Amino acid sequence: MGEETASQRKPTIRTVAQRAGVSLKTVSRVINNEPSVLPATRARVLQAIAELDYEPDPSARNLRSSSAYVIGLVYDNPNPYHIIGMQNGVLAACRETGFGLQIHPCDATSPLLAEELVELVQRSRLAGLVLTAPMSERMDLVEALARAGVRATRIIAAAEDPADGYPCVYVDDRDAAYEITEHLIQLGHQRIGFLWGGQEHRSSSERYLGYEQALKDYGITLDKHLVIPGDYTFDDGFRGARRLLALRDPPTAIFGSNDEIAAGVLAAAKSAGMNVPYDLSIAGFEDSPFSRQSWPALTTAKQATEEIARHAARMLIASLRPDAPPVPNQGFVPQLVVRGSTAPVRPRAPSPANGEP
Template identity: 80%
Template structure:
């Protein structure tokens, strides 16, 4: 079957093509009753505007880009869904662009993408959003950019959505300390992500506030991956004095910790408590389910896209321009079965041969 066209919508709603176009573009000049009739016709026909054709006809770009470089597929899917939700509200199209965040030619690559695809602007995720040189180069080229970044407060240097990972990590560590844990391991995410440093800072601050001396042997570098969680946990559990709890910088790392604990016969949470971060499917599908910090990734991404779209079209949202401002999100602690009181005896360490994996 052929896809419905704007002409089909106009005939179904008994209005002109121009009226349908005005409704799609969210122009304020359409009467509410007429707008409702057109929107009903669009829903009944399952009509989707062709953003590329609109660009060519009007000369105004109606497509934005989402740029990412992240090893966590669950995180990226949530970001995509959030940005798509904002695009669908206003009839904008979306082009998704994975990239290498370490490329020295990334600014040129993204500028070419914007020009070639006629993009109206970009939503930048970490770590690209946290590269001042990259953001500056894009802005200097006249490219509109909204960033999703890790920060405790609005940095005040451009449109962004910021996530207070530090306070959330503090709360997770505090939860473990209040359960009686004194030796708490920490597994880093990728150092190129500001979120990794922010989460470590929250962990360190909580230990300090509770009078627990930081043991550098309990802090392991790595990336936001299951494999690094597994390997890091095996290193921690092989210590002469292993931790009684491990905080992974995201749920994928924490799931790797859980697998490592089971591989050496530890019972979670009775022998070892484990906490993650983000509340991804990893945290809910693990057994036991993981204590974590719930991060509203979809809402974060949706607000970032709304910021960008609102700056492109001042009639896109009723609350523009005062209501669409930089906004902060704080992930919330979710306690599940993977954390419990500190054991009376330290977790038993694996045999030397078990650390070869």
């Protein structure tokens, strides 16, 4: 006899029903989270699903049902670690609820993006979309999707709930950036450089506002020469740091808008023969692998990317059930993580290169 194929070994809904001692219809009701199942029966079916490691086929379920059981994750972000975290978070929520996931990269600046996403939802029979930045922060896009009947949950940067009638998970980047800047100030740094991420991302402006407010609260005059535009990339971090370190009065600390930027700053400092953190303190944002794999490891703000995305997907899926109460918007605040890339400022010896007498 031939070997059993992988598809034959894969548990089916019939296998689950036999293990739990219930009908196929009952298993289907549990998978679809229908309320008309007794708690003890639901528990028995869920136990059978776990024991068999059964995963519903959302594509087949879409074809059999008038309801859609696949959601979409829409993104346009140059940071691969951030996108991977988002994907993992949304996928975890889908697995919990028996939904499938379709990932859709796109151009956030496209004037035809709304039409593209509506067509995507209709063609792929998606139940709704999780929108990441910067698409999630384009209100024209959000409103166009709503007019077309597309359900969407946004992940946005905001200091508080926007309460604009559109579901969202909001991340208080401003408060976290304030805390990072305050940490540097309390180490004695007065000249703190700031490297922007992409200006089309609200997270970048929110992080800048936190930096600016901390300087103001501590009575430090903002020097525009210490603020450099750029994008959320290693290369822009490297280039921006080179510009800052070439100033007659360079900064003693640099805050990069994300860890990838900060890793670029670290590379620029090392290429200039600087000792980090004693010659230059460096901080990033997000707590990505860049922050942990650098040497020294980067001080940063830990952003629970996977949990943020997971909650956004849960919100979207909950909104698809007509009998479910609305899920309130939820906020997250990244937490300061102090590592070896920051230290108390060390006074510089007088030097003509620094413009000293």
